[in-house]
Amino acid sequence: MTEEAYPPKITAERTLLEGFLYYLSILLRYKWLIIIITSISAVGVVAFSIITIILPPEKSPLPNIYQAQSVLLVQEAESGALGSIIMSLGLSLPGGPRSPPGGLDYGQMALMILRSRIILDPLVEEFIIVDKNKTIERKKTTSRRALLSHAEFNYARSTGALTISYSAIDPVFASEIVNRMVELLNEWFLSKGGTRKLKQKDLLEKKIGEVSLDISKLEDEIQDFQKKHGALTVEELAVSQATLLADLRSQLVLKEMAIKNYMQFTKIEDPVLIRLKAERDNILELIEQKERDFSRMDFPALSLEFARLRMALDIQTRIFKSLSEQYEIIKLSLESEPVFQILELAEVPDVKSGPSRSKICMVTVLIAFMGSIMLAFFLNTMNKIRNKEKVE
Numbered sequence: 001m002t003e004e005a006y007p008p009k010i011t012a013e014r015t016l017l018e019g020f021l022y023y024l025s026i027l028l029r030y031k032w033l034i035i036i037i038t039s040i041s042a043v044g045v046v047a048f049s050i051i052t053i054i055l056p057p058e059k060s061p062l063p064n065i066y067q068a069q070s071v072l073l074v075q076e077a078e079s080g081a082l083g084s085i086i087m088s089l090g091l092s093l094p095g096g097p098r099s100p101p102g103g104l105d106y107g108q109m110a111l112m113i114l115r116s117r118i119i120l121d122p123l124v125e126e127f128i129i130v131d132k133n134k135t136i137e138r139k140k141t142t143s144r145r146a147l148l149s150h151a152e153f154n155y156a157r158s159t160g161a162l163t164i165s166y167s168a169i170d171p172v173f174a175s176e177i178v179n180r181m182v183e184l185l186n187e188w189f190l191s192k193g194g195t196r197k198l199k200q201k202d203l204l205e206k207k208i209g210e211v212s213l214d215i216s217k218l219e220d221e222i223q224d225f226q227k228k229h230g231a232l233t234v235e236e237l238a239v240s241q242a243t244l245l246a247d248l249r250s251q252l253v254l255k256e257m258a259i260k261n262y263m264q265f266t267k268i269e270d271p272v273l274i275r276l277k278a279e280r281d282n283i284l285e286l287i288e289q290k291e292r293d294f295s296r297m298d299f300p301a302l303s304l305e306f307a308r309l310r311m312a313l314d315i316q317t318r319i320f321k322s323l324s325e326q327y328e329i330i331k332l333s334l335e336s337e338p339v340f341q342i343l344e345l346a347e348v349p350d351v352k353s354g355p356s357r358s359k360i361c362m363v364t365v366l367i368a369f370m371g372s373i374m375l376a377f378f379l380n381t382m383n384k385i386r387n388k389e390k391v392e
Contacts, residue, residue, distance in 0.1 A: 023377075027376060030372075033375065034376060038365060040368075045361045045364040045365065049062075058169070062355055064169065065168070065354045065355065066351075067166070067174065067353040068174035068348070069346055070163070070164045070178045070182050070346040071342075072182065072341065073341045073342075073343050074110065074155070074160045074339065106189075107155040107157060110185060110340070111153050113185060114185060118184070119181060119184050123180060124143040127177060147177075150166055150167045150168060151165070164178055164181050164182060166181075174349065178346035179346050185340075200330055201327065204327040205327065211319050211320045214316050215317060218316060221309055222313065255280040258276055
């Protein structure tokens with residue numbers, strides 16, 4: 001049967017099988033090359049891994065790395081107990097809570113502080129040793145970079161968990177670095193946050209004292225106004241003056257009636273009649289005096305003055321109430337929970353975090369195996385080229 005008699009599918013399968021057998025024959029021809037290269041690489045990488053384990057970490061080209069880790073829980077600006085108290089009162093902390101978008105985020109602030117010189121420089125001075133031949137500034141810069149290259153900080157906003165980790169060949173050193181970072185971060189928040197709240201508390205105390213003094217002055221002015229005009233309000237003053245004049249006029253009418261009645265019985269000026277006329281004249285004089293005083297009184301001006309005093313007193317009272325509320329909230333916040341809680345301090349790790357020598361061995365052997373196959377195909381191609389040149 002000729003090749004044209006085979007269906008296309010069978011022809012393709014034959015071609016694929018022939019190709020597979022062809023390449024397999026090449027691999028079999030160079031099988032010892034592939035086996036030797038793969039074996040040498042396997043023995044070499046295993047020996048290298050064993051040597052890296054035996055050698056001290058300081059001299060080992062691939063030492064064990066240990067990662068120490070500490071977990072902190074970042075609190076919100078209003079702690080649970082304090083926040084519930086404030087919300088039940090219908091109040092809020094001065095400056096507002098942390099949670100609104102664009103507000104203060106203690107987690108992001110902690111990340112920024114951990115990467116700053118505030119934390120790095122004390123750690124450099126306590127733990128890091130650099131080349132003494134370098135200048136002081138280069139020492140600090142190099143040490144900061146070395147410290148940050150081995151440190152890792154992660155903040156999960158959804159849970160409020162802040163993770164601080166450090167990797168080193170010495171597990172004790174790694175745990176000491178992490179715990180010292182936590183300690184320095186805690187000291188910074190306590191000093192800066194506490195100082196800010198204490199300053200705010202002192203400022204509120206001073207302002208409350210000033211407002212209290214203003215309230216006392218306004219109360220004294222209102223009392224003087226009321227004592228001077230004999231009324232508690234301008235409306236009461238007008239009513240009292242009108243009532244007084246009405247009473248005096250009633251007394252005047254009664255005196256005049258008494259004089260007329262008494263004159264019906266006597267025509268001479270006896271002492272009783274003289275006394276009645278004198279009392280009538282006194283009442284007339286008092287009425288005229290009160291009318292003059294009443295006409296001189298500017299009731300609109302008095303009303304405005306009294307309203308101004310009352311309004312100023314009301315404003316100062318409201319300010320005093322607001323400042324007092326904020327003062328009590330600040331006092332509560334000074335006694336509330338810290339910015340973050342330490343869930344886990346770093347322990348000395350007893351299990352290495354890297355490197356994975358088994359993976360290194362497998363990858364190395366696989367690369368050597370694939371490389372030997374590529375080399376076998378390359379050598380086969382070169383042999384074919386040389387044979388072709390000889391034939392020609």
